[in-house]
Amino acid sequence: MDKKLSFLSKILEVFVLCFLTVIIFLIVKAFIPSGDPGEANIGSFDSVPFNEGWMLETGSNTSPVTLPLKTDHKPGTVITIRNTLPGHISDGMTLMFRTSIEDIYIYIDGKLRESYTSTGFKRMPYHLPSAYVVTGLNNTDAGRSIEVRLTVKDKGVINEIRLSNGNNAWFKIIRDNIALTVIASIVSILGLITTALYLFFYKRAAVGKSVFYLGLLMTDMGLWSLSESRLRQIIFERPSLSTYFAYFSMELAGVLVCMFLNEVQAGKNHKRYLLLEALIALQIVVNVLLALTGVAELYQTLTFSHIWFIIGIILIIYNIITDIVRKQTGDYLFVLAGMAVFVLFVILELANFYINTFRSFGAYICTGLIFLLVFTLIQETDKIYNLRLEKSLSDAANEAKSAFLASMSHEIRTPINAVLGMNELILMESRDPDITEYAGNIETAGKSLMDIINDILDLSKIESGKLSIINSDYDPAFVINDACTMIEKRALEKGLSFNIHVDKELPSGLRGDGKRLRQILVNLLTNAVKYTEKGHVILTVNLIKTEGSKAYLNISVKDTGIGIRPEDHSKLFESFTRLDDPKTGNIEGTGLGLSIVSRLLDMMGSELELESIYGVGSDFYFNLTQEISDGIPIDDYEKHIALKRSEKKTDEYIYAPDIRILVIDDRPLNLAVVRGFLKRSGMTIDGASSGEEGIRLIRDNQYDMVFFDHMMPGPDGIETYKKCLNEKILSHDFPAVMMTANVTEGAGTEYLEAGFCDYISKPFSLDELTQILVKHLPKDKISFKSGDLEPSTFREETDLVDFSEGLKACMNDRSIYRTVIDEFLKEQNDVPLKEAYETKDRGKYRVAVHSLKAGAKYIGAKRLHDLAYDCEAALKRGDVDFVETNHLRLLGLYEDTVTVLKCNKDRQS
Numbered sequence: 027m028d029k030k031l032s033f034l035s036k037i038l039e040v041f042v043l044c045f046l047t048v049i050i051f052l053i054v055k056a057f058i059p060s061g062d063p064g065e066a067n068i069g070s071f072d073s074v075p076f077n078e079g080w081m082l083e084t085g086s087n088t089s090p091v092t093l094p095l096k097t098d099h100k101p102g103t104v105i106t107i108r109n110t111l112p113g114h115i116s117d118g119m120t121l122m123f124r125t126s127i128e129d130i131y132i133y134i135d136g137k138l139r140e141s142y143t144s145t146g147f148k149r150m151p152y153h154l155p156s157a158y159v160v161t162g163l164n165n166t167d168a169g170r171s172i173e174v175r176l177t178v179k180d181k182g183v184i185n186e187i188r189l190s191n192g193n194n195a196w197f198k199i200i201r202d203n204i205a206l207t208v209i210a211s212i213v214s215i216l217g218l219i220t221t222a223l224y225l226f227f228y229k230r231a232a233v234g235k236s237v238f239y240l241g242l243l244m245t246d247m248g249l250w251s252l253s254e255s256r257l258r259q260i261i262f263e264r265p266s267l268s269t270y271f272a273y274f275s276m277e278l279a280g281v282l283v284c285m286f287l288n289e290v291q292a293g294k295n296h297k298r299y300l301l302l303e304a305l306i307a308l309q310i311v312v313n314v315l316l317a318l319t320g321v322a323e324l325y326q327t328l329t330f331s332h333i334w335f336i337i338g339i340i341l342i343i344y345n346i347i348t349d350i351v352r353k354q355t356g357d358y359l360f361v362l363a364g365m366a367v368f369v370l371f372v373i374l375e376l377a378n379f380y381i382n383t384f385r386s387f388g389a390y391i392c393t394g395l396i397f398l399l400v401f402t403l404i405q406e407t408d409k410i411y412n413l414r415l416e417k418s419l420s421d422a423a424n425e426a427k428s429a430f431l432a433s434m435s436h437e438i439r440t441p442i443n444a445v446l447g448m449n450e451l452i453l454m455e456s457r458d459p460d461i462t463e464y465a466g467n468i469e470t471a472g473k474s475l476m477d478i479i480n481d482i483l484d485l486s487k488i489e490s491g492k493l494s495i496i497n498s499d500y501d502p503a504f505v506i507n508d509a510c511t512m513i514e515k516r517a518l519e520k521g522l523s524f525n526i527h528v529d530k531e532l533p534s535g536l537r538g539d540g541k542r543l544r545q546i547l548v549n550l551l552t553n554a555v556k557y558t559e560k561g562h563v564i565l566t567v568n569l570i571k572t573e574g575s576k577a578y579l580n581i582s583v584k585d586t587g588i589g590i591r592p593e594d595h596s597k598l599f600e601s602f603t604r605l606d607d608p609k610t611g612n613i614e615g616t617g618l619g620l621s622i623v624s625r626l627l628d629m630m631g632s633e634l635e636l637e638s639i640y641g642v643g644s645d646f647y648f649n650l651t652q653e654i655s656d657g658i659p660i661d662d663y664e665k666h667i668a669l670k671r672s673e674k675k676t677d678e679y680i681y682a683p684d685i686r687i688l689v690i691d692d693r694p695l696n697l698a699v700v701r702g703f704l705k706r707s708g709m710t711i712d713g714a715s716s717g718e719e720g721i722r723l724i725r726d727n728q729y730d731m732v733f734f735d736h737m738m739p740g741p742d743g744i745e746t747y748k749k750c751l752n753e754k755i756l757s758h759d760f761p762a763v764m765m766t767a768n769v770t771e772g773a774g775t776e777y778l779e780a781g782f783c784d785y786i787s788k789p790f791s792l793d794e795l796t797q798i799l800v801k802h803l804p805k806d807k808i809s810f811k812s813g814d815l816e817p818s819t820f821r822e823e824t825d826l827v828d829f830s831e832g833l834k835a836c837m838n839d840r841s842i843y844r845t846v847i848d849e850f851l852k853e854q855n856d857v858p859l860k861e862a863y864e865t866k867d868r869g870k871y872r873v874a875v876h877s878l879k880a881g882a883k884y885i886g887a888k889r890l891h892d893l894a895y896d897c898e899a900a901l902k903r904g905d906v907d908f909v910e911t912n913h914l915r916l917l918g919l920y921e922d923t924v925t926v927l928k929c930n931k932d933r934q935s
């Protein structure tokens with residue numbers, strides 16, 4: 027069935043194609059005159075040429091001529107042509123004669139019957155438009171003499187004369203000229219549509235301005251063509267005006283072509299085109315002046331415009347060839363093809379004008395323009411398509427960049443967290459002022475590195491829409507205080523005065539994103555201090571009003587620094603952009619701060635504003651609306667802080683010996699940090715290095731709290747927690763805490779939604795960790811103690827084992843270090859060494875000495891390592907003697923090292 031159907035549809039297709047061919051053939055044939063007298067109603071539309079039998083008289087010369095005719099008489103010469111009218115003339119017949127801007131008088135039987143003359147023609151006395159002159163006849167005119175007297179004006183052309191019934195002669199003229207008129211109308215309408223569409227769409231679709239100029243050019247040339255049309259007597263009520271706009275539109279076309287090409291060639295030849303445009307404009311002005319003063323009429327100076335046309339064509343061809351030679355046409359290949367076609371048509375048009383005297387003009391140019399439009403639109407479509415493609419590629423690249431930045435900064439954050447955590451332990455435990463100072467420096471540098479990474483991460487999160495504002499209750503005074511204490515020290519070190527004005531009416535509790543507000547303040551204050559050399563920095567927090575549960579704040583950070591030039595204001599909020607200002611040359615920065623501030627404010631429904639006088643100072647300010655959570659005014663800001671502080675207990679640490687917690691984290695360092703922080707708490711702290719191990723431990727033990735690291739190889743924190751819930755080894759109300767290096771505040775909600783009771787961002791401080799513990803552990807199992815810390819157990823250093831080196835080789839991870847030591851002690855590395863020595867097996871000896879070398883390095887046994895290293899190197903070069911001499915020494919060193927390790931282990935346990 028299907029086969030039959032498809033066969034039938036094939037047959038129908040062939041039939042349709044054949045039939046269409048026949049129709050086209052018939053249409054073409056219908057345009058070709060047949061000479062068959064039986065064709066249609068030709069008679070009723072008939073007109074006959076009356077071109078034969080004329081005698082041309084000039085002065086005393088008479089000669090027989092056939093019309094139409096081009097004479098070589100000079101303008102101003104009066105010529106006469108005579109003839110005898112046919113014998114059959116009926117009433118209402120007309121004689122139609124086309125003038126070519128000359129005065130004309132038609133006499134029948136010696137009497138003036140019709141005339142067409144500039145006498146009394148007001149607008150421009152010397153100028154007549156070429157037009158058809160229709161002379162009425164009657165039956166008495168049959169066989170009478172006819173005389174046409176012309177004053178040659180321009181080309182010395184005598185056009186054909188037609189005889190017809192009534193106005194029938196028009197039919198032929200219409201048929202001869204209708205195609206051109208239609209093309210000209212189409213071109214002007216297309217031009218208008220193109221221009222309008224460009225104006226409507228250009229911003230949205232990024233269409234090039236070349237389309238605009240082409241639209242104008244088409245409108246202009248279409249109108250020119252209409253004004254040149256032989257039908258203008260029918261189209262226009264005042265055809266004489268059309269000769270003016272014919273002239274002007276032709277001149278304007280030159281300017282528009284230049285503008286169009288300048289756009290197409292992306293301004294490469296702007297100067298040349300501008301020069302040509304200016305010359306054409308100048309020429310128009312001069313010609314108009316000449317016409318107005320009666321010196322020369324516009325049509326007489328038309329030759330000048332043709333000169334510009336030819337110069338223009340040469341220039342265009344030159345520019346295009348230069349581009350081709352320089353291989354710079356890639357951007358406009360399609361337009362180039364269109365231009366080639368267009369220029370060809372322009373040349374045809376010019377040739378038609380000069381060679382073919384009796385034709386009407388514009389058809390070639392109009393056709394060329396339609397081609398040019400098609401090619402230009404293809405070019406623009408191609409460009410828009412490529413732009414879209416590029417944009418989608420760059421969007422993808424941008425997304426990839428954001429994702430890369432996010433994961434990179436995440437990866438970098440994790441080890442820095444550990445470094446900062448370990449460093450905090452050093453700061454807590456060390457009594458040595460030098461060490462404390464170094465650790466202090468590590469803390470400063472580490473934190474500023476962390477700030478930069480956080481900025482990058484923030485920005486990439488904001489850009490990918492992953493950062494959200496998290497509202498919670500906060501004390502604005504503390505947000506201000508936190509931000510200021512971080513900056514004030516820097517200001518004072520620079521000798522700046524640092525002032526804080528906080529409105530006494532400011533509510534002591536607000537609801538909003540306090541952390542982000544602090545970040546905004548820190549960024550603005552940091553900049554203020556950074557870009558101010560002397561004077562002051564003032565932070566002002568004003569309460570504009572309260573309305574219901576809302577507080578309207580105005581916050582301003584003012585400085586007396588270098589200021590910002592007005593032209594730079596708009597560049598401030600671009601990410602990674604720093605101002606090209608000599609004054610900021612030696613000040614470090616990433617150009618991220620303000621763009622983060624402005625985006626955060628945007629997310630909070632506010633906007634960062636700036637008033638700045640270059641060299642005097644800047645004032646960055648914004649309005650912020652927050653919910654009020656505690657309406658009591660803070661009154662005196664300093665006192666408020668002091669009061670709240672005194673309410674907090676200090677110098678205490680959590681003590682909870684009945685508590686057992688589990689930390690699941692693939693990084694042993696993080697476990698070490700938690701253990702270090704909670705060393706005094708008496709808690710039992712277990713560690714699991716993977717989700718699976720964690721699940722096992724949870725199954726086997728009773729924990730009071732479990733910390734899950736988010737990112738882990740194998741099941742991640744969320745998956746591990748979900749498994750625990752599924753296996754029912756943890757209940758939904760069990761305090762499971764997400765421990766994450768993912769700083770995004772938005773991620774917090776994700777964890778809470780997943781069922782975690784809380785989350786803590788790494789690096790966390792002891793305070794933050796304590797807060798979490800206090801919040802979620804049973805109150806009766808917790809108490810607080812105050813007191814000093816015990817000294818570290820990993821202090822000793824002997825000349826056999828350098829523990830700090832060993833710890834370093836184990837990434838400062840004590841548990842790894844301990845395991846390495848255990849393994850080293852278990853392995854009895856001397857056995858294979860002794861065996862190989864006794865059997866004189868060099869290969870085995872080399873293997874044994876190599877593994878001893880590696881193990882020694884990890885435990886920090888430098889002397890043992892060095893000797894093992896030398897022995898291995900000696901064997902490599904075949905120096906057996908060296909091994910012979912040092913074998914016993916090596917065994918001795920090994921034994922001593924083992925002893926030291928064992929002693930130390932005993933002391934630890």
Ligand code: ADP
Pocket residue numbers: 553554557585587588589590598603604605607610614615616617618619620621644
């Ligand atoms: P960064 O300070 O890291 O360069 P920012 O985004 O914070 O980046 O600031 C962008 C630029 O704005 C700075 O490089 C600086 O030129 C200018 N700028 C910011 N704050 C101030 C200020 N308070 N006074 C003068 N210039 C400032």
